[in-house]
Amino acid sequence: MGVRKARAAETEAALKEAARRQFAERGYLNTKITDITAAAGRATGSFYDHFASKEDLLRALLADMHGAAHDRLASEPGGAGAQGDHPPHELTDRDQLREHLAVAWRLMRDNRAVMVALFESAMAAGPGAGEMWRRLIEDTRVFREHLEHLREAGHPLPGDPELVAAAMGGMLSMLSYALLDDGSGSGRSDEEVIDTLTRLLLHGLAGPGGSA
Amino acid sequence: MGVRKARAAETEAALKEAARRQFAERGYLNTKITDITAAAGRATGSFYDHFASKEDLLRALLADMHGAAHDRLASEPGGAGAQGDHPPHELTDRDQLREHLAVAWRLMRDNRAVMVALFESAMAAGPGAGEMWRRLIEDTRVFREHLEHLREAGHPLPGDPELVAAAMGGMLSMLSYALLDDGSGSGRSDEEVIDTLTRLLLHGLAGPGGSA
DNA sequence: GTCTATACACAGATAGAC
DNA sequence: GTCTATCTGTGTATAGAC
Numbered sequence: 001m002g003v004r005k006a007r008a009a010e011t012e013a014a015l016k017e018a019a020r021r022q023f024a025e026r027g028y029l030n031t032k033i034t035d036i037t038a039a040a041g042r043a044t045g046s047f048y049d050h051f052a053s054k055e056d057l058l059r060a061l062l063a064d065m066h067g068a069a070h071d072r073l074a075s076e077p078g079g080a081g082a083q084g085d086h087p088p089h090e091l092t093d094r095d096q097l098r099e100h101l102a103v104a105w106r107l108m109r110d111n112r113a114v115m116v117a118l119f120e121s122a123m124a125a126g127p128g129a130g131e132m133w134r135r136l137i138e139d140t141r142v143f144r145e146h147l148e149h150l151r152e153a154g155h156p157l158p159g160d161p162e163l164v165a166a167a168m169g170g171m172l173s174m175l176s177y178a179l180l181d182d183g184s185g186s187g188r189s190d191e192e193v194i195d196t197l198t199r200l201l202l203h204g205l206a207g208p209g210g211s212a
Numbered sequence: 213m214g215v216r217k218a219r220a221a222e223t224e225a226a227l228k229e230a231a232r233r234q235f236a237e238r239g240y241l242n243t244k245i246t247d248i249t250a251a252a253g254r255a256t257g258s259f260y261d262h263f264a265s266k267e268d269l270l271r272a273l274l275a276d277m278h279g280a281a282h283d284r285l286a287s288e289p290g291g292a293g294a295q296g297d298h299p300p301h302e303l304t305d306r307d308q309l310r311e312h313l314a315v316a317w318r319l320m321r322d323n324r325a326v327m328v329a330l331f332e333s334a335m336a337a338g339p340g341a342g343e344m345w346r347r348l349i350e351d352t353r354v355f356r357e358h359l360e361h362l363r364e365a366g367h368p369l370p371g372d373p374e375l376v377a378a379a380m381g382g383m384l385s386m387l388s389y390a391l392l393d394d395g396s397g398s399g400r401s402d403e404e405v406i407d408t409l410t411r412l413l414l415h416g417l418a419g420p421g422g423s424a
Numbered sequence: 425g426t427c428t429a430t431a432c433a434c435a436g437a438t439a440g441a442c
Numbered sequence: 443g444t445c446t447a448t449c450t451g452t453g454t455a456t457a458g459a460c
Contacts, residue, residue, distance in 0.1 A: 027338025126239025159408025174382030196371025204416035
Protein backbone atom coordinates (compact mmCIF):
# COMPACT_ATOMS: atom_id res chain seq x y z
CA MET A 1 0.00 0.00 0.00
CA GLY A 2 1.39 3.38 -1.07
CA VAL A 3 1.91 6.29 1.25
CA ARG A 4 -0.96 8.19 -0.31
CA LYS A 5 -3.40 5.35 0.19
CA ALA A 6 -2.19 4.89 3.75
CA ARG A 7 -2.86 8.57 4.40
CA ALA A 8 -6.31 8.21 2.95
CA ALA A 9 -7.09 5.17 5.04
CA GLU A 10 -5.87 7.04 8.05
CA THR A 11 -8.20 9.94 7.34
CA GLU A 12 -11.12 7.64 6.77
CA ALA A 13 -10.45 5.90 10.06
CA ALA A 14 -10.17 9.24 11.82
CA LEU A 15 -13.49 10.35 10.40
CA LYS A 16 -15.18 7.13 11.49
CA GLU A 17 -13.73 7.34 14.95
CA ALA A 18 -14.73 10.97 15.30
CA ALA A 19 -18.22 10.13 14.08
CA ARG A 20 -18.58 7.37 16.64
CA ARG A 21 -17.58 9.74 19.41
CA GLN A 22 -19.91 12.48 18.21
CA PHE A 23 -22.87 10.18 17.67
CA ALA A 24 -22.49 8.73 21.13
CA GLU A 25 -22.41 12.02 22.91
CA ARG A 26 -24.53 14.38 20.80
CA GLY A 27 -26.68 11.91 18.93
CA TYR A 28 -26.87 11.21 15.22
CA LEU A 29 -29.38 13.86 14.24
CA ASN A 30 -27.59 16.60 16.12
CA THR A 31 -24.22 15.80 14.64
CA LYS A 32 -23.40 17.84 11.55
CA ILE A 33 -20.86 16.82 8.96
CA THR A 34 -18.70 19.71 10.07
CA ASP A 35 -18.75 18.43 13.66
CA ILE A 36 -17.28 15.18 12.46
CA THR A 37 -14.58 16.70 10.28
CA ALA A 38 -13.67 19.22 12.96
CA ALA A 39 -13.40 16.49 15.60
CA ALA A 40 -11.23 14.50 13.22
CA GLY A 41 -9.04 17.50 12.54
CA ARG A 42 -9.86 17.47 8.84
CA ALA A 43 -11.44 19.92 6.44
CA THR A 44 -15.11 19.80 5.62
CA GLY A 45 -14.58 18.94 1.99
CA SER A 46 -12.50 15.87 2.82
CA PHE A 47 -15.55 14.14 4.17
CA TYR A 48 -16.97 13.67 0.70
CA ASP A 49 -13.83 12.02 -0.60
CA HIS A 50 -14.70 9.10 1.68
CA PHE A 51 -18.44 9.10 2.17
CA ALA A 52 -21.31 10.25 0.04
CA SER A 53 -23.39 11.41 2.98
CA LYS A 54 -23.96 11.03 6.70
CA GLU A 55 -26.25 8.12 5.98
CA ASP A 56 -23.54 6.48 3.91
CA LEU A 57 -21.10 6.87 6.78
CA LEU A 58 -23.58 5.22 9.09
CA ARG A 59 -23.83 2.27 6.74
CA ALA A 60 -20.05 1.97 6.83
CA LEU A 61 -20.02 1.99 10.61
CA LEU A 62 -22.70 -0.66 10.65
CA ALA A 63 -20.70 -2.81 8.27
CA ASP A 64 -17.64 -2.44 10.50
CA MET A 65 -19.68 -3.55 13.46
CA HIS A 66 -21.04 -6.57 11.69
CA GLY A 67 -17.57 -7.46 10.49
CA ALA A 68 -16.17 -7.26 13.99
CA ALA A 69 -19.02 -9.33 15.38
CA HIS A 70 -18.49 -11.95 12.72
CA ASP A 71 -14.77 -12.15 13.44
CA ARG A 72 -15.46 -12.51 17.14
CA LEU A 73 -17.94 -15.32 16.58
CA ALA A 74 -15.61 -17.15 14.22
CA SER A 75 -12.84 -17.19 16.82
CA GLU A 76 -15.05 -18.47 19.62
CA PRO A 77 -14.14 -21.78 21.30
CA GLY A 78 -17.48 -23.45 20.71
CA GLY A 79 -17.39 -21.93 17.27
CA ALA A 80 -20.96 -22.41 16.16
CA GLY A 81 -20.02 -19.66 13.78
CA ALA A 82 -22.54 -17.60 11.90
CA GLN A 83 -25.09 -20.38 11.80
CA GLY A 84 -27.08 -18.88 14.60
CA ASP A 85 -28.68 -22.05 15.95
CA HIS A 86 -27.09 -23.24 19.16
CA PRO A 87 -28.76 -26.56 19.92
CA PRO A 88 -29.92 -27.25 23.47
CA HIS A 89 -31.63 -24.05 24.37
CA GLU A 90 -34.36 -22.98 26.70
CA LEU A 91 -35.15 -19.35 27.22
CA THR A 92 -36.98 -20.50 30.32
CA ASP A 93 -33.72 -21.43 31.98
CA ARG A 94 -32.59 -18.61 34.21
CA ASP A 95 -28.90 -18.72 33.35
CA GLN A 96 -29.47 -19.03 29.64
CA LEU A 97 -32.00 -16.22 29.53
CA ARG A 98 -29.62 -14.07 31.51
CA GLU A 99 -26.79 -14.87 29.16
CA HIS A 100 -28.86 -13.87 26.15
CA LEU A 101 -29.87 -10.60 27.73
CA ALA A 102 -26.30 -9.94 28.79
CA VAL A 103 -24.99 -10.50 25.28
CA ALA A 104 -27.57 -8.16 23.81
CA TRP A 105 -26.91 -5.55 26.48
CA ARG A 106 -23.16 -5.66 26.04
CA LEU A 107 -23.55 -5.44 22.28
CA MET A 108 -25.55 -2.26 22.70
CA ARG A 109 -23.11 -0.86 25.21
CA ASP A 110 -20.02 -1.56 23.13
CA ASN A 111 -21.58 -0.16 19.99
CA ARG A 112 -23.53 2.60 21.56
CA ALA A 113 -22.72 5.12 18.84
CA VAL A 114 -24.04 2.94 16.04
CA MET A 115 -27.05 1.89 18.07
CA VAL A 116 -27.96 5.48 18.84
CA ALA A 117 -27.48 6.46 15.23
CA LEU A 118 -29.61 3.65 13.85
CA PHE A 119 -32.29 4.38 16.39
CA GLU A 120 -32.45 8.07 15.62
CA SER A 121 -32.22 7.43 11.92
CA ALA A 122 -35.18 5.08 11.97
CA MET A 123 -37.06 7.52 14.14
CA ALA A 124 -36.42 10.45 11.86
CA ALA A 125 -37.95 8.47 9.02
CA GLY A 126 -41.13 8.92 10.98
CA PRO A 127 -43.82 6.38 11.66
CA GLY A 128 -46.04 5.46 8.77
CA ALA A 129 -42.98 4.11 7.05
CA GLY A 130 -43.21 1.15 9.40
CA GLU A 131 -39.45 1.35 9.53
CA MET A 132 -39.34 1.06 13.30
CA TRP A 133 -41.41 -2.11 13.35
CA ARG A 134 -39.37 -3.65 10.57
CA ARG A 135 -36.13 -3.01 12.41
CA LEU A 136 -37.54 -4.27 15.69
CA ILE A 137 -38.58 -7.54 14.08
CA GLU A 138 -35.25 -7.92 12.36
CA ASP A 139 -33.19 -7.20 15.46
CA THR A 140 -35.10 -9.65 17.59
CA ARG A 141 -34.90 -12.54 15.16
CA VAL A 142 -32.82 -14.59 17.57
CA PHE A 143 -35.32 -14.15 20.39
CA ARG A 144 -38.17 -15.07 18.08
CA GLU A 145 -36.49 -18.25 16.93
CA HIS A 146 -35.87 -19.38 20.48
CA LEU A 147 -39.46 -18.71 21.36
CA GLU A 148 -40.67 -20.68 18.37
CA HIS A 149 -38.57 -23.64 19.45
CA LEU A 150 -40.09 -23.39 22.89
CA ARG A 151 -43.58 -23.34 21.47
CA GLU A 152 -42.88 -26.36 19.29
CA ALA A 153 -41.61 -28.14 22.37
CA GLY A 154 -45.02 -27.63 23.89
CA HIS A 155 -44.18 -24.81 26.22
CA PRO A 156 -47.01 -22.26 26.57
CA LEU A 157 -45.96 -18.74 25.56
CA PRO A 158 -47.44 -15.37 26.57
CA GLY A 159 -48.33 -14.76 22.93
CA ASP A 160 -47.16 -14.87 19.36
CA PRO A 161 -43.36 -15.34 19.26
CA GLU A 162 -42.80 -12.39 16.98
CA LEU A 163 -44.75 -10.07 19.23
CA VAL A 164 -43.17 -11.33 22.44
CA ALA A 165 -39.72 -11.01 20.91
CA ALA A 166 -40.50 -7.48 19.76
CA ALA A 167 -41.70 -6.58 23.24
CA MET A 168 -38.48 -7.87 24.77
CA GLY A 169 -36.40 -6.08 22.17
CA GLY A 170 -38.28 -2.85 22.60
CA MET A 171 -37.71 -2.95 26.32
CA LEU A 172 -34.02 -3.54 25.80
CA SER A 173 -33.41 -0.87 23.19
CA MET A 174 -35.45 1.76 24.95
CA LEU A 175 -33.68 1.15 28.22
CA SER A 176 -30.27 1.11 26.63
CA TYR A 177 -30.91 4.34 24.77
CA ALA A 178 -32.27 6.01 27.87
CA LEU A 179 -29.71 4.98 30.44
CA LEU A 180 -26.68 3.71 28.62
CA ASP A 181 -25.25 7.18 28.59
CA ASP A 182 -21.60 7.49 29.51
CA GLY A 183 -21.91 7.71 33.24
CA SER A 184 -25.25 9.47 32.98
CA GLY A 185 -26.81 10.16 36.35
CA SER A 186 -28.85 7.06 37.04
CA GLY A 187 -25.74 5.23 38.16
CA ARG A 188 -27.04 1.75 37.55
CA SER A 189 -24.61 -1.05 36.89
CA ASP A 190 -24.94 -3.38 33.93
CA GLU A 191 -25.40 -6.22 36.39
CA GLU A 192 -28.35 -4.61 38.13
CA VAL A 193 -30.12 -3.98 34.85
CA ILE A 194 -29.46 -7.45 33.46
CA ASP A 195 -30.48 -9.17 36.69
CA THR A 196 -33.66 -7.15 36.94
CA LEU A 197 -34.64 -7.82 33.34
CA THR A 198 -33.87 -11.50 33.74
CA ARG A 199 -36.15 -11.81 36.76
CA LEU A 200 -38.90 -9.72 35.15
CA LEU A 201 -38.89 -11.65 31.91
CA LEU A 202 -38.48 -15.06 33.51
CA HIS A 203 -41.18 -14.95 36.13
CA GLY A 204 -42.87 -11.60 35.73
CA LEU A 205 -44.21 -9.44 38.49
CA ALA A 206 -46.02 -12.26 40.25
CA GLY A 207 -42.78 -13.99 41.12
CA PRO A 208 -41.58 -17.60 40.73
CA GLY A 209 -44.25 -19.32 42.79
CA GLY A 210 -47.23 -17.89 41.02
CA SER A 211 -49.09 -18.40 44.27
CA ALA A 212 -50.26 -14.81 44.71
CA MET B 213 -66.91 36.30 22.14
CA GLY B 214 -66.69 38.54 19.06
CA VAL B 215 -66.68 37.30 15.52
CA ARG B 216 -63.00 38.10 15.10
CA LYS B 217 -62.02 36.10 18.14
CA ALA B 218 -64.20 33.25 17.03
CA ARG B 219 -62.43 33.24 13.66
CA ALA B 220 -59.11 33.23 15.43
CA ALA B 221 -60.09 30.36 17.67
CA GLU B 222 -61.28 28.50 14.63
CA THR B 223 -57.95 28.97 12.89
CA GLU B 224 -56.04 27.90 15.97
CA ALA B 225 -58.15 24.78 16.24
CA ALA B 226 -57.64 24.06 12.57
CA LEU B 227 -53.89 24.38 12.96
CA LYS B 228 -53.86 22.06 15.95
CA GLU B 229 -56.00 19.51 14.20
CA ALA B 230 -53.84 19.64 11.09
CA ALA B 231 -50.72 19.29 13.21
CA ARG B 232 -52.10 16.23 14.95
CA ARG B 233 -52.84 14.61 11.62
CA GLN B 234 -49.44 15.48 10.17
CA PHE B 235 -47.51 14.38 13.24
CA ALA B 236 -49.34 11.06 13.31
CA GLU B 237 -48.65 10.22 9.71
CA ARG B 238 -45.32 11.87 8.88
CA GLY B 239 -43.84 12.25 12.33
CA TYR B 240 -42.93 15.38 14.24
CA LEU B 241 -39.46 15.94 12.84
CA ASN B 242 -40.53 15.52 9.26
CA THR B 243 -43.44 17.89 9.54
CA LYS B 244 -42.63 21.45 8.50
CA ILE B 245 -44.58 24.49 9.60
CA THR B 246 -45.74 24.89 6.02
CA ASP B 247 -47.10 21.34 6.00
CA ILE B 248 -49.30 22.24 8.92
CA THR B 249 -50.55 25.53 7.55
CA ALA B 250 -51.15 24.01 4.13
CA ALA B 251 -53.10 21.11 5.63
CA ALA B 252 -55.13 23.59 7.64
CA GLY B 253 -55.78 25.68 4.56
CA ARG B 254 -54.09 28.73 6.07
CA ALA B 255 -51.14 30.90 5.08
CA THR B 256 -47.68 30.28 6.48
CA GLY B 257 -47.52 33.55 8.36
CA SER B 258 -50.74 32.84 10.25
CA PHE B 259 -49.01 30.13 12.19
CA TYR B 260 -46.99 32.63 14.19
CA ASP B 261 -50.07 34.57 15.22
CA HIS B 262 -50.99 31.55 17.33
CA PHE B 263 -47.78 29.75 18.19
CA ALA B 264 -44.23 30.90 18.66
CA SER B 265 -42.72 27.76 17.20
CA LYS B 266 -43.34 24.12 16.45
CA GLU B 267 -42.18 23.28 19.93
CA ASP B 268 -44.65 25.75 21.36
CA LEU B 269 -47.43 24.12 19.38
CA LEU B 270 -46.43 20.76 20.77
CA ARG B 271 -46.67 22.14 24.30
CA ALA B 272 -50.18 23.36 23.50
CA LEU B 273 -51.21 19.95 22.19
CA LEU B 274 -49.81 18.36 25.32
CA ALA B 275 -51.75 20.75 27.51
CA ASP B 276 -54.94 19.94 25.60
CA MET B 277 -54.30 16.27 26.15
CA HIS B 278 -53.74 16.71 29.86
CA GLY B 279 -56.82 18.85 30.10
CA ALA B 280 -58.93 16.24 28.37
CA ALA B 281 -57.53 13.48 30.55
CA HIS B 282 -58.28 15.51 33.65
CA ASP B 283 -61.85 16.15 32.58
CA ARG B 284 -62.36 12.49 31.85
CA LEU B 285 -61.05 11.47 35.25
CA ALA B 286 -63.18 14.04 37.04
CA SER B 287 -66.35 12.70 35.45
CA GLU B 288 -65.58 9.07 36.24
CA PRO B 289 -68.07 7.16 38.40
CA GLY B 290 -65.57 6.16 41.06
CA GLY B 291 -64.20 9.66 40.79
CA ALA B 292 -60.92 9.34 42.63
CA GLY B 293 -60.12 12.43 40.62
CA ALA B 294 -56.62 13.66 40.04
CA GLN B 295 -55.28 12.25 43.28
CA GLY B 296 -53.71 9.31 41.52
CA ASP B 297 -53.87 6.85 44.39
CA HIS B 298 -56.61 4.30 43.98
CA PRO B 299 -56.64 2.26 47.18
CA PRO B 300 -56.85 -1.53 46.95
CA HIS B 301 -54.37 -2.33 44.26
CA GLU B 302 -52.17 -5.19 43.33
CA LEU B 303 -50.21 -5.18 40.10
CA THR B 304 -49.89 -8.91 40.63
CA ASP B 305 -53.58 -9.42 40.03
CA ARG B 306 -54.15 -10.41 36.41
CA ASP B 307 -57.22 -8.28 35.79
CA GLN B 308 -55.81 -5.21 37.45
CA LEU B 309 -52.49 -5.45 35.64
CA ARG B 310 -54.34 -5.89 32.40
CA GLU B 311 -56.50 -2.89 33.10
CA HIS B 312 -53.46 -0.72 33.78
CA LEU B 313 -51.79 -1.82 30.58
CA ALA B 314 -55.01 -1.32 28.65
CA VAL B 315 -55.41 2.21 29.96
CA ALA B 316 -51.84 3.08 29.05
CA TRP B 317 -52.19 1.49 25.63
CA ARG B 318 -55.43 3.25 24.82
CA LEU B 319 -53.96 6.54 25.99
CA MET B 320 -51.13 6.12 23.54
CA ARG B 321 -53.46 5.07 20.76
CA ASP B 322 -55.88 7.93 21.23
CA ASN B 323 -53.12 10.49 21.46
CA ARG B 324 -50.78 8.95 18.98
CA ALA B 325 -49.82 12.26 17.38
CA VAL B 326 -48.71 13.82 20.65
CA MET B 327 -46.96 10.64 21.74
CA VAL B 328 -45.03 10.40 18.51
CA ALA B 329 -44.13 14.07 18.68
CA LEU B 330 -42.90 13.93 22.26
CA PHE B 331 -40.92 10.82 21.49
CA GLU B 332 -39.21 12.28 18.46
CA SER B 333 -38.66 15.57 20.20
CA ALA B 334 -36.91 13.92 23.12
CA MET B 335 -34.91 11.83 20.69
CA ALA B 336 -33.76 14.80 18.67
CA ALA B 337 -32.35 16.31 21.84
CA GLY B 338 -29.91 13.46 21.63
CA PRO B 339 -28.70 11.24 24.42
CA GLY B 340 -26.29 12.80 26.83
CA ALA B 341 -29.01 15.21 27.78
CA GLY B 342 -30.53 12.34 29.72
CA GLU B 343 -33.84 13.67 28.46
CA MET B 344 -35.08 10.25 27.45
CA TRP B 345 -34.44 8.74 30.86
CA ARG B 346 -36.06 11.69 32.61
CA ARG B 347 -39.21 11.35 30.52
CA LEU B 348 -39.32 7.60 30.95
CA ILE B 349 -39.18 7.97 34.73
CA GLU B 350 -41.79 10.67 34.70
CA ASP B 351 -44.20 8.79 32.46
CA THR B 352 -44.00 5.62 34.51
CA ARG B 353 -44.58 7.27 37.86
CA VAL B 354 -47.85 5.41 38.36
CA PHE B 355 -46.25 2.04 37.72
CA ARG B 356 -43.43 2.86 40.09
CA GLU B 357 -45.79 3.84 42.88
CA HIS B 358 -47.75 0.63 42.56
CA LEU B 359 -44.56 -1.36 42.65
CA GLU B 360 -43.39 0.47 45.75
CA HIS B 361 -46.65 -0.39 47.47
CA LEU B 362 -46.16 -4.00 46.55
CA ARG B 363 -42.67 -4.01 47.93
CA GLU B 364 -43.81 -2.44 51.18
CA ALA B 365 -46.45 -5.11 51.40
CA GLY B 366 -43.68 -7.67 51.41
CA HIS B 367 -43.98 -8.83 47.84
CA PRO B 368 -40.63 -9.64 46.22
CA LEU B 369 -39.97 -7.60 43.09
CA PRO B 370 -37.67 -8.30 40.12
CA GLY B 371 -35.65 -5.23 41.01
CA ASP B 372 -35.75 -1.58 41.97
CA PRO B 373 -39.27 -0.20 41.37
CA GLU B 374 -38.02 2.72 39.31
CA LEU B 375 -36.05 0.45 37.01
CA VAL B 376 -38.81 -2.12 36.65
CA ALA B 377 -41.33 0.62 35.92
CA ALA B 378 -39.01 2.13 33.33
CA ALA B 379 -38.56 -1.26 31.70
CA MET B 380 -42.32 -1.73 31.46
CA GLY B 381 -42.79 1.78 30.14
CA GLY B 382 -40.04 1.41 27.60
CA MET B 383 -41.60 -1.77 26.30
CA LEU B 384 -44.97 -0.06 25.98
CA SER B 385 -43.79 3.11 24.27
CA MET B 386 -41.48 1.33 21.90
CA LEU B 387 -44.19 -1.10 20.85
CA SER B 388 -46.79 1.59 20.50
CA TYR B 389 -44.52 3.73 18.37
CA ALA B 390 -43.55 0.79 16.20
CA LEU B 391 -46.91 -0.80 15.57
CA LEU B 392 -49.58 1.67 16.50
CA ASP B 393 -49.57 2.99 12.99
CA ASP B 394 -52.94 3.57 11.40
CA GLY B 395 -53.59 0.15 9.97
CA SER B 396 -49.88 -0.43 9.42
CA GLY B 397 -49.16 -3.90 8.14
CA SER B 398 -48.73 -5.97 11.26
CA GLY B 399 -52.46 -6.21 11.70
CA ARG B 400 -52.42 -6.94 15.40
CA SER B 401 -55.43 -6.05 17.47
CA ASP B 402 -55.18 -4.01 20.65
CA GLU B 403 -56.50 -7.01 22.52
CA GLU B 404 -53.77 -9.31 21.31
CA VAL B 405 -51.07 -6.89 22.33
CA ILE B 406 -52.56 -6.15 25.73
CA ASP B 407 -53.18 -9.80 26.49
CA THR B 408 -49.67 -10.76 25.47
CA LEU B 409 -48.07 -8.03 27.54
CA THR B 410 -50.23 -8.92 30.51
CA ARG B 411 -49.14 -12.53 30.40
CA LEU B 412 -45.52 -11.66 29.82
CA LEU B 413 -45.34 -9.14 32.63
CA LEU B 414 -47.40 -11.17 35.06
CA HIS B 415 -45.70 -14.53 34.84
CA GLY B 416 -42.84 -14.05 32.42
CA LEU B 417 -41.61 -16.59 29.94
CA ALA B 418 -41.55 -19.47 32.39
CA GLY B 419 -45.33 -19.41 32.74
CA PRO B 420 -47.68 -19.40 35.76
CA GLY B 421 -46.64 -22.67 37.36
CA GLY B 422 -42.97 -21.98 37.51
CA SER B 423 -42.54 -25.74 37.19
CA ALA B 424 -40.38 -25.72 34.05
C1' DG C 425 -6.23 13.45 -1.15
C1' DT C 426 -6.82 17.50 1.18
C1' DC C 427 -7.61 22.02 1.61
C1' DT C 428 -10.41 26.89 1.30
C1' DA C 429 -14.12 29.15 -0.38
C1' DT C 430 -18.59 29.16 -1.89
C1' DA C 431 -22.92 27.77 -4.01
C1' DC C 432 -27.31 25.76 -2.98
C1' DA C 433 -31.50 24.21 -0.63
C1' DC C 434 -34.56 24.53 2.77
C1' DA C 435 -37.02 25.43 7.01
C1' DG C 436 -37.91 28.90 10.40
C1' DA C 437 -39.29 33.26 11.18
C1' DT C 438 -40.60 38.27 10.13
C1' DA C 439 -42.55 42.64 7.63
C1' DG C 440 -46.02 45.08 6.04
C1' DA C 441 -50.31 45.44 3.09
C1' DC C 442 -55.13 44.46 3.58
C1' DG D 443 -56.22 38.17 12.11
C1' DT D 444 -54.73 36.75 7.81
C1' DC D 445 -52.46 37.15 3.87
C1' DT D 446 -48.11 37.54 0.38
C1' DA D 447 -43.50 38.31 0.01
C1' DT D 448 -39.08 38.06 1.81
C1' DC D 449 -35.12 37.65 4.93
C1' DT D 450 -32.08 34.87 7.64
C1' DG D 451 -29.74 31.22 9.57
C1' DT D 452 -27.95 26.74 9.04
C1' DG D 453 -26.35 22.44 7.08
C1' DT D 454 -25.22 19.91 2.79
C1' DA D 455 -22.60 19.50 -0.99
C1' DT D 456 -19.44 21.10 -4.76
C1' DA D 457 -15.49 23.73 -7.26
C1' DG D 458 -11.11 24.43 -7.94
C1' DA D 459 -6.37 25.46 -6.16
C1' DC D 460 -2.56 23.00 -4.14
